[in-house]
Amino acid sequence: MDEQFFARDAVTVAADLLGVFLLVDGIGGIIVETEAYRRDDAASHSYRGPTRSNAAMFGAPARAYVYRSYGLHWCLNFVCETGSAVLIRALEPTEGLEAMMARRAGAPVRRLCAGPGNLCRALAVTGDMNGLSLFAPPFVLQPSSAAPIVASGARIGISKAVERPWRFAVPGSSCLSKPI
Numbered sequence: 001m002d003e004q005f006f007a008r009d010a011v012t013v014a015a016d017l018l019g020v021f022l023l024v025d026g027i028g029g030i031i032v033e034t035e036a037y038r039r040d041d042a043a044s045h046s047y048r049g050p051t052r053s054n055a056a057m058f059g060a061p062a063r064a065y066v067y068r069s070y071g072l073h074w075c076l077n078f079v080c081e082t083g084s085a086v087l088i089r090a091l092e093p094t095e096g097l098e099a100m101m102a103r104r105a106g107a108p109v110r111r112l113c114a115g116p117g118n119l120c121r122a123l124a125v126t127g128d129m130n131g132l133s134l135f136a137p138p139f140v141l142q143p144s145s146a147a148p149i150v151a152s153g154a155r156i157g158i159s160k161a162v163e164r165p166w167r168f169a170v171p172g173s174s175c176l177s178k179p180i
Helices: 010-016 097-103 116-123
Strands: 021-024 027-037 064-069 073-079 085-095 139-142 151-153 167-169
Touching: 010 027, 010 085, 021 085, 027 116, 064 116, 073 116, 085 097, 085 116, 085 167, 097 116
Parallel strands: none
Antiparallel strands: 021 027, 021 139, 027 085, 027 167, 064 073, 073 085, 151 167
């Protein structure tokens, strides 16, 4: 994987990220659920143009865009083409389970990283990581050795452009935020 992998349409990248192995400071697992957001998308933070808070979305691809949702939860996105990003919604935890369980107050393994807020809490992702390269510490990304089956459906947790089928998931995974 390299910067060119991310310098593409967010919808394509979102599907292609399924099965990718993600670590943050040595803790993580396999990405099983994503959502795409493009600049022409009314649900995207970039829809109205650049601001101080969404500046990472208008920077180089292959960077983290981390924001706080509803003032409560951090959300981790991977920047793609200018003004677009992929929200990492869930992963199957495989590395650092004890640390994740401590951070998530003993949640069952299948729920540790199910949902973007839970994922960030389990991986200790914070706003300090906003704008960092995905190819330098604390991040490690490794491509999947075998492409998983990909299902798509409507995005969740938004109120605009909900009909777009830009949520991607590995069907049947027990670690999804919601079944697809």
